[in-house]
Amino acid sequence: MANLLEELAALRNTRVWRSVFRGGSGESNLRRSLAVQQNVFLHLASVKIRRRALDFSVTWYLGTLSLGCFLILTVTGILLMLYYHPSAPQAYADMKDLQFVVSAGVFLRNLHRWSAHAMVLLVFAHMFKVFYRGAYRPPREFNWVIGVVLLMVTLFLSYTGYLLPWDQLAFWAITVGSNILAAVPVLGAKIRFLILGGHTVNANALLRFYVLHCVILPLIAVLFLGIHFWRIRKDGGLHTGEKTDE
Secondary structure (H helix, E strand, O other), rough: OOOHHHHHHHOOOOHHHHHHOOOOOOOOHHHHHHHHHOHHHHOOOOOOOOOHHOOHHHHOOOHHHHHHHHHHHHHHHHHEEEEEOOOHHOOOHHHHHHHHHOOHHHHHHHHHHHHHHHHHHHHHHHHHHHHHHHOOOOOHHHHHHHHHHHEEEEHHHHHHOOOOOOHHHHHHHHHHHHHHHHHHOOOOHHHHHHHHHOOOOOOOHHHHHHHHHHHHHHHHHHHHHHHHHHHHHHHOOOOOOHHHHO
C-alpha cells in the first residue's frame, strides 16, 4: 500500500498529470479546493448536506426521477437509432420491423415512448413543486428560468419525436401543430417553413425532426442540465423552506 501511494504521488507530480489536471495536485487546501471546483462531478457531489434536504417531502425526488427518465431515453434512443432510417417511406417500415422482426423491439420502443410520457409528467410536477415551495424566489430566480427552458426542451423533444414513426397519426399531428405555428403573427410562417424544410410535412420535415430530436435538442438539454445542477450548488443546495436558505 505504501508503494502504491508513493507511485500515485509521483504520478501527480508528472508533467502529463499536471497538463490534464490544472489544479489539486498539491497538498495545500487551496489546491484541493481548486480540484473540487474544476471537476464537474466533485463539484456536484456535495461533501456536506443538511439532513432536511434529503427528506422525501422536500422534492418528492421529482428532479431525480426526471433525470432518470432522460437517461433511459438516451440509452433506448441510441438503440432505436440502430434500426431506424430517417427517410420516407423507410421510417414506417423500420417501425414495423421493430414491432414484428427485431427481438424485444416492441419492449424497446414502448420503453422509450412511456419514458418520454413519464418525463413530461415528472418535469411538470417538478416545476409545480418548486413553485409551490417558493424555490423560485431570490437567490434562485435564475435557476427557475433554467428550469423553464428545460421544460420547453422536454416538450420539444416529445413533439419532434412524434413524427419519427411516420404513420398517419404522426403526419396529421405535425400538420396540425405546424399550421398552428403558422398562425403566429409576422414570423409564424417563416418558422414553420424553417422547421419543416418546406410548405408541407414531407421527407425534409422528417429529416429535420430527426436531427432536432436526436442531436440538437439532447445537446441543449445536457447543457442546461449541467447549468441547472451547478446553480443548485451555487444557490446553497436544495431548497428546504428553512430561513437559512435565503
